[in-house]
Every structure is written in structure tokens, then in C-alpha cells.
Amino acid sequence: xxxxxxxxxxxxxxxxxxxxxxxxxxxxxxxxxxxxxxxxxxxxxxxxxxxxxxxxxxxxxxxxxxxxxxxxxxxxxxxxxxxxxxxxxxxxxxxxxxxxxxxxxxxxxxxxxxxxxxxxxxxxxxxxxxxxxxxxxxxxxxxxxxxxxxxxxxxxxxxxxxx
Numbered sequence: 770x771x772x773x774x775x776x777x778x779x780x781x782x783x784x785x786x787x788x789x790x791x792x793x794x795x796x797x798x799x800x801x802x803x804x805x806x807x808x809x810x811x812x813x814x815x816x817x818x819x820x821x822x823x824x825x826x827x828x829x830x831x832x833x834x835x836x837x838x839x840x841x842x843x844x845x846x847x848x849x850x851x852x853x854x855x856x857x858x859x860x861x862x863x864x865x866x867x868x869x870x871x872x873x874x875x876x877x878x879x880x881x882x883x884x885x886x887x888x889x890x891x892x893x894x895x896x897x898x899x900x901x902x903x904x905x906x907x908x909x910x911x912x913x914x915x916x917x918x919x920x921x922x923x924x925x926x927x928x929x930x931x932x
């Protein structure tokens with residue numbers, strides 16, 4: 770029995786789209802910390818199909834993800850809440866959700882179309898803690914990833930010297 774994974778192409782005008790396939794089987798889910806395994810022959814490919822026969826078993830259920838959550842770095846620079854998103858390539862949007870830790874009912878949302886640079890989310894109150902999570906979204910296939918892990922940072926009191 771042969772196993773082929775086929776998908777619709779992502780069209781980004783003027784860009785060369787490459788695909789990579791990862792899988793997660795029962796062992797990876799239950800015993801290997803929910804890890805994902807890359808299929809070497811299907812990494813950075815331009816075609817929209819992959820022969821996964823050698824990498825999976827016919828008797829185990831697998832997950833084959835189409836989008837991964839973004840990696841993000843959340844920092845407090847003085848009273849500025851900043852987030853930097855790991856670069857995934859062209860054609861991606863990032864949906865960022867952030868809130869003051871004591872006010873989880875009031876979540877703010879920001880859409881960012883570029884990654885690799887710090888984005889200012891909010892001016893923080895002194896000594897307050899803020900949390901951030903994000904998703905990857907691709908309009909061409911109308912799909913979003915799972916959320917990233919939540920990261921929280923605390924604004925530091927800035928000492929001021931009066932002259």
C-alpha cells in the first residue's frame with residue numbers, strides 16, 4: 770500500500786512558495802512530548818504532493834499539520850509591550866492576542882503581516898503583567914494554526930531622578 774499526501778497550492782503572486790511536511794504518530798503524541806518528525810524528502814519542496822509511504826505505518830493514526838503556530842518573543846521595554854514573530858516566509862498573517870493578566874476578559878487583537886521585527890502592542894501600566902499568544906493565518910487557503918504558547922511579561926517601574 771502506498772500513501773501520498775496531496776494538497777492545494779498556496780498562491781502568492783511574485784513569490785516562490787515551498788512546502789515542508791511533518792507527521793506525528795501515536796508514539797510521538799504519547800511518549801515523545803508531542804514532537805513532530807520532518808519527512809526529509811518532503812522538506813522545502815515546490816510540488817503539492819509527497820510520498821509518505823516510508824515514514825508512516827498503515828495501522829497508526831497520524832496528524833499531518835498544514836500550518837504551525839508562530840514562534841514569538843515577548844518583551845517589556847520600559848512600559849512598552851513588544852512582540853517579535855519568527856519569520857515563516859511570505860503570504861502569512863499573524864493574529865496576535867494580548868491582555869493584562871488581571872483582566873483576561875478584555876483581550877485585544879492585532880493583525881501583523883510582517884515578521885522578524887518588533888511590534889509595539891501596548892503601553893503597559895507600571896508593575897502590571899501582560900500576556901500574549903498568536904496564530905498563523907494564510908488567506909489563500911483560509912486556514913489558521915493552533916495558538917502559540919502564552920508568554921507573559923511584567924512592566925518594570927522606571928526610576929526617575931528629578932534635577
